[in-house]
Amino acid sequence: MKLVGIDVGKNSHHFCVMDKETGEFNVTPSSFPNNKEGFDFLINSLKPYSKKSILLGMEDTGHYHVALLKFLLSNGYTVALINPKTTDLTRKMEGGITKNDKLDTITICDVLDTPERKKQYRITKVDRFDLYEQRQLTRHHHNLKEELNVYCNRLQKSIDLVFP
CATH class of the missing domain: 1.20.5 (Single alpha-helices involved in coiled-coils or other helix-helix interfaces)
Structure with missing residues (x-):
């Protein structure tokens, strides 16, 4: 399974792809603009993996995530929404003092990697x-x-x- 952490921003988003079994990064943290071209860039970066083997995670932040969420759901991806307080607490528990977009993508992957019984996110299936x-x-x-x-x-x- 591949975990995709997406840090949502107003003008641009950051993402990384991590292998759940090995913990290695298939795609190191990189950014894409908050527009159709950026969304297409993200989809193209995910093409090597089957949609069923990917879990995308993003923070449920105001309204900035909605356009990307609609786009991903309309393309058949499984998306998990995470409370921003959860990622903040996870970052602090891991000893992280610095907060930036690239590191936040890794923290989001860590939240997605929690055991099923301690799941700290909710899968969105809204069509x-x-x-x-x-x-x-x-x-x-x-x-x-x-x-x-x-x-x-x-x-x-x-x-x-x-x-x-």
């Missing part, structure tokens, strides 16, 4: 992103309601001070 988009809208609605409540309370406080 449609309706639920994802609904979740984002629900969160946005909730945040707006909280913000409105704060402003209503401030207004009420001002009114109470001016007109006791």
Whole structure:
């Protein structure tokens, strides 16, 4: 099995390919742009391996991973989403002080290499992103309601001070 660690960024992503059995790198950490050409570069780098023998892992970071995730899922790859706190904790537990994109790809591979019973990621099998988009809208609605409540309370406080 090949583990692919992808460190997601706003303008570019980094990835590496590690052999799960030997721990050796088949592809050393390298970068690709966050666009169609970059995504095609990643796919071409993965062509020597069968899709069933690859597990791609990336952090679930805001919205920067969504376009790449959609692209990989539409091309039939298995993708694992990882909480960024998990990779940070793994890096610290391994004694890593330095944080950079290339080292993060290796840390993501280490997270993917955890035993099945201690799995620290979730496999994404979403073919449609309706639920994802609904979740984002629900969160946005909730945040707006909280913000409105704060402003209503401030207004009420001002009114109470001016007109006791």
